[in-house]
Amino acid sequence: MTAYLAKRLIIAALTLVLASMVVFAVMEVLPGDPARLMLGLNASADQVELLRNQMGLNAPLVLRYLHWAGGLLSLDFGRSYTYSVPVIDLVRERIAVSVPLALIALALSTIIAIPVGVFSASRQGRAGDTLAMGAAQIGVAVPNFWFALMLIYLFAVWLRLVPAGGFPGWGAGVWTALKSLILPAVALALPQAAILGRVARSALIEVLNEDYIRTARAKGLPYRAVLWRHALRNAMIPVLTILGLQFAFLLAGTIIIENVFYLPGLGRLIFQAITQRDLIVVESIVMLLVAAVILINLLVDFSYAIVDPRLRGRQ
């Protein structure tokens, strides 16, 4: 198993390095001079040149990449061109919104999807299954930001149960803060739950046809125990794979959903940075999200090893 884990780890590290090169290269080819942007149009050419030197913009490409990448590793992303504060300070506040939102959505979607998948698989072809999978089929087709708009209309405009948008900050109390994350999290979670529920169902049905399930039933284990313990565990691999992929979708989804609910997260920040051409902020956020996706996929690979004993023995 060590060999398996080591290989996954190396691949993840390699992917991260390649991805950082892509991001760096993309930002390199962009028009616009950061020094000029910071100093404004009235600055003299000498002043701009001085700042360029200070910022290390005149150094050779490879050196600049190494400097930038080295900074990333020590969480030093450089300074924002427009706000003149370290990017990490901007990012830190926003992460406190985006990450909890993505995690709540992920948890919510899992909590909904697994029981639905089990329910449907154990009633395959019957009315309950057809109904649940019909709902899932529609859920997959619903864009989360439209669903968010509908939720706002129903729960915030009409029923006035939760705020329609904005975020009071965690300082306002955990419950108050959580309350403004409920609708965004539900909007993100339900379409994902529909996908996950379908995967869980088909994985379970596959497993339920296996001989060892019949053996477990034959030796007198109750159906429930077989379903939840034996079958579900063996159906976890495809479910985990989709969960990992979904985290990437959720992170991307938060970028859009934050704009629906006016939440001050990474998504709002990245769009502000794009309009202000604050490229170092764009670069940093993209890199952070990419790193998060790679990390999650690595964790999924590791969790295979825990779930699937065959991988533990493999060299």
Next chain:
Amino acid sequence: MTMRIDLPEETLAGVLAKAFGNRSFLIGLVITLLILAIALVSFVWTPYDVTRLVIADKAQAPSWAHWFGTDHFGRDILSMVVVGARNSIAVALVAVGIGMGIGVPLGALAAARGGLADEALMRVNDVVFAFPALLSAIMITAIFGPGAVNAIIAIGIFNIPVFARVARAGALAIWPREFILAARAAGKGMTRITVEHILPNIATLLLVQGTIQFALGILAEAGLSYVGLGAQPPMPSWGRMLFDAQTRMVIAPWMAIFPGMAIVITVLGLNLLGDGIADILDPKSRRRR
């Protein structure tokens, strides 16, 4: 000759009979054809001109004159939804074309060559997969500015590794089969085998993946347009319409309801169609459903 042995013994009539007995396929096909037809008709006729602003008619609720109501400029929402279908379909279709056109040859090549070529492809795939479609769209937009074409490129790039993976996995399953061995014994080269035997045998897989990516492309395009990175006004697009609707939810909720329904129905139709094709052409998948 021998190379036909492994192919499923399906007659066209048999496949058609199965197709017409498959509920997902039928519903999906009807919805998809309907949306396509609506998009085509919109080129020659729409209930109202979508570029004409009639301020006197602004934000009207659905009525006999305007079935889906009007927006804040007095434009007919039904007409805009119909014209918006063109944009969604075009973007998603071209993005699938990019993904297939580049991804499938790459995946087939990796499967045929194996070794270093395969490993290299998979690693590059990993890198592209690390960028959620929206992120690559954001970067592309940061370079070239927003617009429908850049949305196509962004979604297309995301589709490449998807098709490369499907093609590779499908091809890897075909290569060890006997009829491939026979073809090699007959002296056919790698390229010829791939074109003549591998691709026809993975066409079903690609078709199913194609409908899935088509549906995902429509969702992605709507998302990009919604945040202002996709189609630009005055070109009506479903995502853009939802963006316009957002701040007017209280006074004109129909502005949000109908474009969203259009997205849901289109994506639903494509997904059902994909499921149906998979069911009909792959006997194994039927057992699972």
